[in-house]
Amino acid sequence: MSTPLDVRMGLTDPSGVHFPLRWGIISASAIASDWIKSLQDVPGATVTAVAARDKSRAEVYAEAHGIPTAYDDYEKLCNDPNVDIVYIASKTWDHFAHMMMAIKAKKHVLCEKPFTDTSEQAHQVYKAADAAGVFCQEGMWTRFFPAVEHARAAIDSGMIGDIVLVQNDYSDRVYALNPAPFAFGSDELPVIAAAGRKMRPQKHVPGQPFSAHGSTPSGVVLQYTNRKGIAMITFPAGRFREETQYVGTKGRITLEAPSHHPSALTIRAGRPGVKVAPGKQYNPMKLDPKEGFTGDWEPTHGQDDQNPSNGPFMTVNRFEYPLPTPAPISRGQPAGHRWTGEKLIAYKGWTWSGGNQHGFMYQAQAVHRCMAAGLKECPQFTRQESLHVCEIIDEINRQCAEKGF
DSSP states (O other): OOSOHHHHTTSSOGGGGGSOEEEEEESOOHHHHHHHHHHTTSTTEEEEEEEOSSHHHHHHHHHHHTOSEEESOHHHHHTOTTOSEEEEOSOHHHHHHHHHHHHHTTOEEEEESSOOSSHHHHHHHHHHHHHHTOOEEEEOGGGGSHHHHHHHHHHHTTTTOSEEEEEEEOSSHHHHHTHHHHHHOSSSOOEEEEEESOOOOOTTSTTOOOOSSOOSSEEEEEEETTTTEEEEEEEOSSOOOOOEEEEESSEEEEEOSSTTSOSEEEEEEOOOOOOOOTTOOOOOOEEETTTEEESSOOOOOOSSSOSOTTOOOSEEEEEEOOOOSSOOOSTTOOOOEEEOSSOEEEOOSSOOOSTTGGGHHHHHHHHHHHHHTTOSSOTTSOHHHHHHHHHHHHHHHHHHHHHOO
């Protein structure tokens, strides 16, 4: 069930992880360090160059990560003949310029989310990538985790029926919104009703667009009329559970916290038949005006799920997908090492920047498989879905700027 979508669809071969790619890194940042460490789990990956605005910072970073070339100029990195693909981990408001720079140099691109601040910018990037004939992918690493791949396979199999409701909460809009197209597709722009903090243009950004990250607290209800479903998404400012719920006509899937990089999911599916004594005909419950409900008792709770409002589920199964070691759970944990069964990997780079960051390896392996197969994007998160989320964020920003508090 957790087979990566690109492999399950027959689009790629698992051996594609050996496809050689030389990575150039834009921004000597903590998140880029986690990406570099995770690339060490991909046999075909090498990191050949890094660029930062400050030369000394780039050189120190390169030494810490075992990278042979350091630049203080992003354009020089993009034009380096020893770079095949550029990983962009700069500030969101710089993503558009850096992607266009890399694409102009005929380099493939993987850009951290949020992809851009506006859907107009995103459309320009993808159009330029098509014209240049290069691979271009938004780095929505959530979609590549085995728990998410399992959830997709379960939904595709009809295990929980038709999805009618999605619930999710996370302070970053790009993360919080990604379950909506996952459940309902991206062919239909939903009816959007947003509320929350008033948006202000970014003064330090040319053209002063609103930030794709948005302000908290806020929230949105998305109505997918054609698919007959709704998504209720909140972007909280305080403490929150961070679970994703996919509610279907026959069951429910819970991507457990932290659902933007989950290592577990629970699937509740099916309804049990009413237990009737052997040889006895079932007498369905009826509402009698004198006595109330009469007839054969129906179960009101099950062993696994206590007291659900609409009857128990037939099966409740929890699946765990622990990250390979080192599996960081907090910021500042040492880079560490692990035995793969064939060799010892001693991870080069800074300490980990956050929990489950080693999960980058799933996306990294998928990129190599997809590029080995000649694909221009990964099916786990397509450009159509990327644009879909950008367009929703544009409308949320517009409504909050106009009517927010």
